[in-house]
Amino acid sequence: MNDTDRKLGPTILQVEGISLAFGGVKALTNISFEVKEHEILAIIGPNGAGKSSMLNVINGVYHPNAGSITYKGNVRQQMKPHEAASQGIARTFQNIALFKGMSVLDNIMTGRTLKMNAGFLAQCLYIGSARNEEIEHRKKVEEIIDFLQIQSIRKTPVGRLPYGLQKRVELGRALAAEPELLLLDEPMAGMNIEEKEDMSRFILDVNDEFGTTIVLIEHDMGVVMDLSDRIVVLDYGKKIGDGTPTEIRNNKEVIDAYLGVSD
Amino acid sequence: MDSSSPSAREDTLSALILKNAKVIGSKTAIREKDLGIWQSWSWADVAEEVKWLAGGLSAKGYVRGSNLAIIGDNRPRLYWSFAASQSLGGIPVPLYQDAIAEEMIYVFNDAEIEFAIVEDQEQVDKLLEIMPQCSKLRCIIYDDPRGMRHYDHPAVMSYEEVRDLGLNFIQETPDFLERELEKCHTDDISVILYTSGTTSKPKGVCLTHRACIDVAQGDMGFDGYTDDGEILSYLPMAWVGDHLFSYAQSIVTGYTVNCPESSETVMTDLREIGPTYYFAPPSVFENLLTQVTIRMEDASKIKKWLYKTFMAVAQKSGLDIIDGRSVSIKNRILYFIGNIFIYAPLRNNLGMSRIKVAYTGGAAIGPDLYRFYRAIGINLKQLYGQTETLAYVCKQPNGEARLDSVGTPMPGVEIKVGEKGEILVKSPGLLKEYYKNPQATEESITHDGFFRTGDAGFIDQDGHLKIIDRAKDVGTLNDGTMFAPQFLENKLKFFPFIKEVVCFGDKRDAVCAFINIEMDAVGNWAERQGIGYSGYVDLASKPEVYVLLQTCIEQVNQDLAKDDTLSGSQIKRFLILHKELDADDDELTRTRKVRRDFVAEKYEVLVTALYNDAKECFIETQMKFEDGRTGVISANISISDAKTSQSTLELAA
Structure with a gap:
């Protein structure tokens, strides 16, 4: 992106000296980087480099052994996933994690759970504020459906949809939480070129229209280079590169990690 | 409405909208599904919206007599753009949104378009791209703001901005629109619809307010349209059928137009709306089936x-019941039971429970298809017309729907048969002229005011019009029998095994045909018969396949024998081509119409073989692969005879 400077804001997320080990296996070693507001940051690296672990640390699924995370000015060592969610961090998963038997609409609606305030009973009886709330949430969900252009499958059970569309629905559910920081774990894995183009378009649109900050993991280098403002490269749990796509493309250490070193 | 001096005139479409706003102001005029909910606008709302938009356009400098391009899916705001332009004495020019750039540039320059109202970013991008070649274009207005945030081109503005301009403008000059309306005349051109010429440049067909209103009233009387009807508008706005059905007819009748959410949701929306009137080309009915x-x-x-x-x-x-013929009590009871268990649920599933009348036209409809819909109780009928006649020539009256005719002339329509069997039409919907093309106008309209349709046909003893072919393709056999290739080809193409047919016979002794098999259907058939084959060429040369096609042709021959005019043109010999006719090899046009003369020339050897008594013929043809390379395929093609049937006339003699 050439107009990077125009849209970037202050730092929204800063990770410092994060280390994570499972028993003797060091998944992450002393990782530090920062994410600016409205930025699209890609995390890349070979298989097992610790990319998904990094995302899991950010949204509180894993608790790091050392280091700290500063999110919107609050420093903490660890947080729980629901805390992350309530503070505006949403994510999608490498393997689709949707409710297969439920409709697209209902699946996206689940993304609104944290925004629902009405009591259980009121919701069951569909009275008073619960009713207004439901209408408000449904409206938001419909806007997302419109945004992602999935009107025609609104009422289709997710299990009956092709893979590419399921990925889109998952993005929709993450968007339903109106996140400030969106974590996408391989949003384009297993897609064909057309589906990848669509998904890239939506990611850029989300970033542009809603100003959402996006951290994504992706293997397709073409997509990564086109989409991201900045790239962080991990290898064996260590950060070996951090910079704009052009910088990364010319980074010797990164080239070695991807292509192997000839002695 | 705040207008204090009601306009007495009701002879323009824009005046009729105002009348609707007064007479049936609270009735729903148009709906659109947005964010999953059907949003409605009453006639009173529509009149206001049109007024504001017209004011805004006027404030931006849109003047009487100028043209307004409209491009996009069926959206309420785009329909209002027609009305806004018309109330200012301008002329809306809808364009097909998938038209290629070259064609768009041509139309924009031909119609000297300064203003365009389009649906979304996609269309804006397209117009900005061609803008350098369209010297007059200076204002592009978009409906859907999605993705438009970063556009700062001075010519581009949103519908809301224009409407807000209009609001102010109207507040300053409240009687502005009434005064503009007074200046509009019923014989003014109300719309220009460009017809895409297959060979020449597109021609702009100019239709008047009077034509639109007369035709809409004629149709209303004929089919009993009422103001509580519902239709779904999903066909291109640049097409005459949609302009008549979703715009003019709705204004004249007052029925409700429903705009689907997106082109992918049409089927769902159809089910939700349950329209009472429905129009679709045969291909849509075919897909549904x-x-x-x-x-x-x-x-x-x-x-x-x-x-x-x-x-x-x-x-x-079912067919007898819907046509009002007598049916035995037993069959009536059976049909009644069937209706409860099958037909009614099926109609409901198709979104056709409430349909009073459904029309199809524009292409030949297969007999099975036609019978299927009528048999389950959907009043599907055919109509005949073209852009130049505002689709108002013939319709099938209730109870007289026949597969082989396109119905009887509509009230006010006169039909003559000219040279070579060409149908000449005088219709209330007749075009005023071709836009800036007096030569074409002269060629198409006879001195006594009849339009040359270019279709060949005849009127049978019951007063029904039968269309057989394009007049220029119609020829004669050496014994003087009329030869209508497309008619024969269509009859054959209704068989699932046959993909394409080219018939020969003009100035020859008999009719012979090239056939392309439909790979899927024939392949499937062959597998079930246990016939092994390696590919298209192999399958096409199997003697069993020849026998299969022979039965198809003989069936058509039997059918032809029943018709006195056509019984002489039964197919005597045929062969199955070793390759599919393809647009890449110039054998078809891009719209998949056979280029008859080219094919005849390219395969001259085969044509000659058809007319001498050869049993086989060797041919070598070049073909282009998809990557642009060319290759040669050769084959020994067998030629087969088909039995012809005796015509009923000869039998009687």
């Missing part, structure tokens, strides 16, 4: 049995 058939294949045994049994009942008595 295919879906039904496929879903029935997956149904349980009992359901399959029920479907099969009762569809047989429907085929037997």
Whole structure:
């Protein structure tokens, strides 16, 4: 992106000296980087480099052994996933994690759970504020459906949809939480070129229209280079590169990690 | 409405909108599904919206007599753009949104377009791209703001901005629109519809307010349209059928137009709306039937049995019932039961429960398709017309729907048969002229005011019009029999095994045909018969396939024998081509019409072989692969005879 400077804001997320080990296996070693507001940051690296672990640390699924995370000015060592969610961090998963038997609409609606305030009973009886709330949430969900252009499958059970569309629905559910920081774990894995183009378009649109900050993991280098403002490269749990796509493309250490070193 | 001096005139479409706003102001005029909910606008709302938009356009410098391009899917705001332009004495020019750039540039320059109202970013991008070549274009207004945030081109603005301009403008000059309306005349051009010429540049067909209103009233009387009707508008706005059905007819009749959410949701929206009037080209009806058939294949045994049994009942008595002919009590009871278990649920599933009348036209409809819909109680009929006649020539009256005719002339329509059997039409919907093309106007309209349709046909003893072919393709056999290739080809193409046919016969002794098999259908058939084949060329040369096609042709011959005019043009000999006719090899046009002369020339050897008594013929042809390389394929093609049937006339003699 050439107009990077125009849209970037202050730092929204800063990770410092994060280390994570499972028993003797060091998944992450002393990782530090920062994410600016409205930025699209890609995390890349070979298989097992610790990319998904990094995302899991950010949204509180894993608790790091050392280091700290500063999110919107609050420093903490660890947080729980629901805390992350309530503070505006949403994510999608490498393997689709949707409710297969439920409709697209209902699946996206689940993304609104944290925004629902009405009591259980009121919701069951569909009275008073619960009713207004439901209408408000449904409206938001419909806007997302419109945004992602999935009107025609609104009422289709997710299990009956092709893979590419399921990925889109998952993005929709993450968007339903109106996140400030969106974590996408391989949003384009297993897609064909057309589906990848669509998904890239939506990611850029989300970033542009809603100003959402996006951290994504992706293997397709073409997509990564086109989409991201900045790239962080991990290898064996260590950060070996951090910079704009052009910088990364010319980074010797990164080239070695991807292509192997000839002695 | 705040207008204090009601306009007495009701002879323009824009005046009629104001009348609707007064007389049926609270009735729903148009709906659009947005964010999953059907949003409605009453006639009073529509009149206001049109007024504001007209004010805004005027404030931006849109003047009387200028043209307004409209491009996009069927959206309420785009329909209001027609009305806004018309109330200012301007002329809306809808364009096909998938038109290629070259064609768009041509139309923009031909119509000297300064203002365009489009649906979304996609269209804006397209117009900005061609803007350097369209010298007059200076204002692009978009409806959907999605993705438009970063556009700062001075010519681009949103619909809201224009409407807000209009609001101010109207507040300053409240009687502005009334004054503008007074200046509009019923014989003014109300719309220009460009017809895409297959050979020449597109021609702009100019239609008047009077034509639109007269035709809409004629149709209303004929089919009994009322203001509580519902239609779904999903066909291109640049097409005459949609302009008449979703715009003019709605204004004249007052029925409700429904705009689908997106082109992918049309089927769902159709079911939700349950329109009372419906128009679709044959291909849409065909797709629907295919879906039904496929879903029935997956149904349980009992359901399959029920479907099969009762569809047989429907085929037997359904047609008689819908046409009002006498049916035995037993069959009536059976049909009644079938209606409860199969036909009514099926109609509901198709979104056709409430349909009073459904029309199809524009292409030939297959007999099975036609019978299917009528048999399950959907009043599907054919109509005949073209852009130049505002689709108002012939319609099938209720109870007289026949497969082989396109109906009887509509009230006010006169039909003559000219040279070579060409149909000449005088219709209230007749075009005023071709836009800036007096030569074309002169060529198309006779001195006594009849339009040359270019279709060949005749009127039978019951007063029904039968269309047989394009007049220029119609020829004669050496014995003087009329030869209508497309008519024969269409008859053959209704067989699922046949993909394409080219018939020869003009100035020859008999009719012979080239056939392309439909790979899927024939391949499937061959597998079930246990016939092995390696590919298209192999399958096309199998003697068994020849026998299969021979039966198809003989069936058509039998059919032809029943018709006195056509019995002489039965197909005597045929061959199956070793390759599919392809647009890449210039054998078809891009719209998949056979280029008859080119094919005849390219395969001259084969044509000669058809007319001498050869049993086989060797041919070598070049073909282009998809990557642009060319290759040669050769084959020994067998030629087969088909039995012809005796005509009823000869039998009687």
